[in-house]
Amino acid sequence: MRDLLSDSAQRAIAYLEGLEDRAVAPSAAAIADLAQLDGPLPAHSTPPEDVLRQLDALGSPATMAMGGRRFFGFIIGGALPVTLAANWLAGAWDQNSALYNVTPATAKLEQLALSWLLDLFGLPADCGGGFVTGATVANFTALAAARHGVLARAGWDVEADGLIGGPPVTVIVGEEAHSTLFKALGLVGLGRKRVVRVPVDRQGRMRADALPPINGPTIVCAQAGNLHSGAFDPLADICDWAHAAGAWVHVDGAFGLWAAAVPSLAYLTPGLADADSWGTDFHKWLNVPYDSGLAVVRDRDALRAAMSITAEYLPTDSPNRNPSDFVPELSRRARGVEVWAALRHLGRAGIVDLIERTCRHARRFAEGLQAAGYEVLNDVVLNQVCVAFGDAATTNRVIAAIQADGTCWAGPTVWQGRAAMRISVSSWATTEEDVERSLGAMIRVAGAGK
Template structure:
């Protein structure tokens, strides 16, 4: 890190340098500080690669330099967002009338969904949270999976609800929320006269497991709750016929978050928030000022917290258009086949144990039932450079975490990575 900083930390030139020199210096200085996350053999985090059409569209997006916050600033960006909205809700099995906000990632998409929930639930209690704030507001209770992603907690902090509003619902051995324990939590909530928000998850960041969202929605709605689904990568299972059984009833929830820069493989800065209640979504996000021109058409600022943002949907449209429905399904299913191939190959190695049911693109592996040995294997694999993976803690034990999300990953990449892991296992012993 220090060496990289030193390369860039020259005296700011008084009169500048030629454009070509600035770009050449940038390219030379960053070269050995880049992480090759889109080459087909990066499995450390849930990192999508970049589809050719999406990359080209992203170049055009920067060239056009459109602000997608308002229709008046870019009618083209507004039109593409509306078309992507229609395509995505159909592809993912969500309500046709659902509103959509194109934001920076699943963190902001989760925040948008929870902000819409906060508005809706407090409005039902006669409280205008946008005008009156939270001081004196009815206390809102949040029920979320014990294995939830950390972005849910941060969204609650940013929204002023605080993590103390959250009660964790126990999960099974794969990280799925247990409906029976949720039912008990809902029963305990009855009679408290508090607005209630339930956060479900499809695609556990470690195991890939999916909460039974349809059943959760039915139970939660009977108790008057709003259901939000964190589907950062797992929601794409709804687009693949062979995986839809993992997310039955997902369209019955109230809001959803997903990343396009994960399994849709568009460049970074591309999250999507969906809401089955557009009025609540808009009320939580919209802004107005005397100088803003309203046309009655789609204004992106009605659906995200940003007043200035690049036209992210151009790359999303290009990805959807280039792949089509069957191409998207095949890309997602191929990643899952690769994950299963990893699990099969690695489970054959002496002393190596696969810890999870490989239902999506996540594989958890432990070596010699040892935290130290497992960590050493990860370090050796990273140093070798043939592939990259990291570690996590799963049910109290250190594990290698393999995430397959890149459209470029093929069987040969899996086999090459398996060989690198096998060599590291031998060396660690």
């Protein structure tokens, strides 16, 4: 076992050290080589060192260099070294982190991380919270609590009796709510299409002057950090309007929630702490390994009512927090360990620096592209830049050429009817040199495509 794990560690280290010397996207040849993995299930066992050798030889070259310094395709960061190391150690622990009485170390680390996060985000210290796989499941978890909360006020026990026959629940969203929010609404039985949509402004923010009347059990889904612009919905106005009518406000803060930790970004967050639930990712701005996210609910009992289970064989009776009381899973990995490690390593000042630095990099991309004559479509308030290189055909051709160049990687999108390239700067490892190198490549490739 020692030799195998040492071999794995050395291969992982070599992979990470080699990211800067390769194109960000995998080559066509590396992708084609994946066909060597095809075939039936082997009839007999294979030595573990051979399994690892094949995995590295064929898998590593065919990966996207998401952990590198110049991947800007999605709002994700590369894993901080301390979080990857903590992830490896937690994997060796092999804890099914459901119950404090069974896995006290991982349950304790999760509770500590939650308390630090609530303080960091300026949220009430007695909120309930669950460590989940990412923003999709964070939204699902929070919306399940919201469903419980608004129907309990109407005298309906949704966990016992389901939605059929119960009071209808109205869901209000912005026109540019993220697609994963609609998936979560479908999963909790509230429907992907059965929503009231609020018009948005040119930055994708819900228009406060267009908020509709509220009647009956209602959940309002707002956004902290628009997918394209980084803009925040007017959360103070939304919370005042919704709470006056007894509605629940959920905030999808997949990456934008982290602005609450940064004094220089406080102007974006008025009303954020007045909501009833929040969801965020850790594999975005906190730069921990996949998969990792958080659901936070002001009404801790509503979250527990929606999520907890009991069984005769489960030692659930504990004065301490049982992680499984606040998440969909019973069997679950100890994903709170690397979150605790990131927070312990960075501290408040390190988190502020990470977020401010990546936002500064985004502004530099915008300034450089504008100076070169290209159109930046959004106000760059966080780490998101949307740029058009001309009409849709030209823009998409330039994006494909930038990706093929290999210096960096950013993805295509369509925002408010315009084809664009979206640059998301989230990695702890990205330096000013990386930004200038990537910016130079973008401008060079775009100029060649004119």
